[in-house]
Amino acid sequence: DRFRHDYLEVRGLRVEFDGFVAVDGVDLTVTQGDLRFLIGPNGAGKTTIVDAITGLARASGSVRFGGVELLGKASHRVARAGVGRTFQTASVFDELSVLQNLDIAAGSRRKARTLLRRRSAVPEVVEQALETVGLTALRDAPAGVLAHGQKQWLEIGMLLVQDSRLLLLDEPVAGMSHAEREQTGLLLQRIGAQRTVVVVEHDMEFLRSFASSVTVLHQGRVLSEGTVAQVQADPRVVEVYLGS
Ligand code: ADP
Numbered sequence: 001d002r003f004r005h006d007y008l009e010v011r012g013l014r015v016e017f018d019g020f021v022a023v024d025g026v027d028l029t030v031t032q033g034d035l036r037f038l039i040g041p042n043g044a045g046k047t048t049i050v051d052a053i054t055g056l057a058r059a060s061g062s063v064r065f066g067g068v069e070l071l072g073k074a075s076h077r078v079a080r081a082g083v084g085r086t087f088q089t090a091s092v093f094d095e096l097s098v099l100q101n102l103d104i105a106a107g108s109r110r111k112a113r114t115l116l117r118r119r120s121a122v123p124e125v126v127e128q129a130l131e132t133v134g135l136t137a138l139r140d141a142p143a144g145v146l147a148h149g150q151k152q153w154l155e156i157g158m159l160l161v162q163d164s165r166l167l168l169l170d171e172p173v174a175g176m177s178h179a180e181r182e183q184t185g186l187l188l189q190r191i192g193a194q195r196t197v198v199v200v201e202h203d204m205e206f207l208r209s210f211a212s213s214v215t216v217l218h219q220g221r222v223l224s225e226g227t228v229a230q231v232q233a234d235p236r237v238v239e240v241y242l243g244s
Contacts, residue, residue: 005066005075006032006082006165006196008053015220022048024220032165034132035192037207038200040217041240046200049217050168054078054085065166065196084164088171090151094144098135098154101143102126105158119148133157133187149180153187166196173206174238185210 010028014021023045030036038046052059055075063070070078092101099122106126130136133153138146152172159167172188173181181203189210191197201207207214207228214231216224223229224234231237 007066008166008196008198009064010049010053010061011063013049013052013058013059013063014061015045015052015057019035023052023222025061026217026220026222028215028222030196030198032196033193034196035188035210035212036198037211037240038198038217039202039207039213039214040223043219044217045220046217048220049171050085050170050198050200053168062217079162082163082165083168084159084162084166084170086152086155086159086170086172088174090148090155092146092151092154092158094142096143097119097140098130098143098146099126099139101154102129102157102161106161123161125163129157129160132160132190134183147180149176149184152184156187157190163194164195166198167191167200168200170200171202172199173203182209184193199208 008028008030010026013023013026015023027047038049040046048057051057053063053070053106055070055073057079059071060072065081065083068081070081070083073081093104096104103123103126106123130139133156135150135153135157138150146154155171156172173184175182176184185206188199192212211228214226214228215222216231216237218240223240224231224237
């Protein structure tokens, strides 16, 4: 099983912006098969942690995935090490079809150009990703016509075909309908069973239904960690987060 050793080990992560310490010595271990949620009030440092892991914020400490040190690598090299992320606003090519977006993500640009002219064989990984994210019926639709939720699913599909083994998803259900949230939760569980998934989220209802573990951040530090029930029962969490 090539995913067996895929765990994320963050040690003493620290990010400073002009003297302001946004991430202050964070330790985080996420194993393959885990569906970890990062929660915490606005400004707790969640997105900055994801930025640091993906080479978009200067950080000190250590971030290892599958034993490989990621800190200091440029973001394209982090991606090549099997780490993929989404942003709160999906970035897909609106003029291209769902299939073409996936095909480009799969790295076969030449094939994508061929697809623009005539339909040719679709790589197996692309077929699988279409099915996993539930967009098979919309494969030929321009990505621009997709609903907000469907765009997020396409972005997740693009990470799957890129062969990301660590997925960092920034508020994937923000702005989604209840039905879309449920579908996304099930999708994340399916992916999380095989890959390492970290989700930045603050919707407690969503968390209760789908998280297998939770890390609560506050002022750049880990405040609490455990199952949803454990962190919900933690008085410090109640005080700074759930109580507010
Ligand atoms: P969260 O995702 O938990 O809401 P962020 O990681 O976005 O929090 O931000 C953590 C803190 O770092 C906030 O106080 C924010 O204002 C600050 N911050 C984030 N990015 C920058 C930046 N590029 N320059 C200066 N301060 C930043």
